[in-house]
Amino acid sequence: MRPPDFEYSGPGTLREALEYLDSRPGSKVLAGGQSLIPLLKTRLASPAALVDINGISELSYITTGRGVLRFGALARHRDFELGELPRQLEIFRDVSKQLGDTQVRNMGTACGSMAHADPAGDWGPAAVAVGARLIVESVDGRREVMARNFFKGPFSTDLRENEILVGVEVPFSEGQGTAYTKLKRKTDDFATVGAAVSVRVSRGGSIESATLVLAGAGEVPVAVEINDVVKGRTPDEAADEIKKVAGQAGEYQEDLRGSVEYKREMAGVMALRSLRSAYSRARGD
Template sequence: MRPTPSFQYHAPKTLEGAIELMGTLENVKPIIGGTDLIPQMKEGVFSPDHVVDLNNVAELNYVREDNGLICIGATATHNQIAASDAVKKSQALLDAMTMIGSPQIRNRGTITGNLINASPAADSAPPLLVHDAEVVIRSIDEERIIPLTALFTGPKLNCLEQNELLTEIRFPTPPVNSASAFKRIGRRKAFTLSVVSAAAYVEMEGERCVDARVAFGSVAMTPIRASEVEDMLEDKTLTASIIAEACLAARNHVHPITDVRGTAEYRKDMCEVLLRRALEAALERVR
């Protein structure tokens, strides 16, 4: 089984070179890990005339903390991100990086690809959403920085133009009085897609939660934040009953569908369960 028809393969060594190829070639696709793109090309979802491999662009391969921002370069793999010092400050993202795919996928796949693929079930999305992540997008003409929420425009749809590359994902370094967690449920434990996933972030001043952020995967057209649920947690002492109320309310702020992996009703039930687990794990970590 091959990606057909064939294409021209380009392996630029610099970002400028890659951007120029993206801007001048017709029907072009960038490739990094290829863990989504290669199957899609084999199945005929995409049939590019040109493939631009970004793996040799050294300046895109990093995970670093810079001026209060954690910055992840486009070609950093899941395992590379999980092993970095910078991402140890985001437990939710670290959770997701060890759950996503399989060892083989984590050695090759990237957050960039996971986000660009724009599956509502993308496991890297909820943790990045609770960190208020932004993405840097480059083309020949401009650089634009948009919130991650604006990248997703629908199931399997993103806002990138054909000539654009996502070059960096970044989010503010979480303060020491904060913690986060990511939980998911799949059809099985190993190497599986999420049926529902949830990320929670809490920032505490003593017993009071001063900032709460909640995000879900696989329960809407795109990965989503649930600001109404966040409002129920902020400026409160997070007692078991406050958490239970917020988790119950989460059911009304998600819009899941019934598909081969689960029913809409089951997904609503699991939002309640997973949010509680994520909040409890985050609170455990902050203490």
């Protein structure tokens, strides 16, 4: 189907993009286009105007320094898959490697994925698990939103109509390990269920704290309290309880990807796999 008519702008600076967005209510940001273009073609979205941010080179970066990974709105899935990351944030490589297909990963952006807020999206749970800070900007200035407060519902976020998610900051530190594991039916499928884990491990090899966030388990990324279960233990010692706690969390619908019972069972399996992987990364195994 042909998209509805819209005005198009391809600014070269962030300032121009923000001013354009502010002056045209009903506009949409165009990043990788991997979610927005299909919505336009099926007429599920009909914005008055598109602000294409692909020409804004200042938004294209991934940098690491002083215990913080920073990336801009044009950091693409593929950049995380192939680029350098702090070993504590290998979760972002996991996410990117398991997302879509090569074409989607070449074009799609991490920020676009979070702004799109698909309940089965992979980036949101990872961002919540690692305590990411999202940097949002409009003509009125900048503000920060913790990833855990950003997702409001299916395809709904804290972003206002005149704001751009310009970048993300992720703190990391020694003793930390992270991982994302996803169950999907085939290449380029969204998660039946996915599990993002960030864990902190003591020198003695026991877990000090851990965060688990599930994908596809509700309307937004679902954070599961697991500290009581894992504290002072190893993943193997906590295995049965982790599977149980993860399996009890979230709200599922039966669909083509499986029954509610199956998804709960798989949430437990994915959670344990991610915990094991994050734990061994934290120990440098």
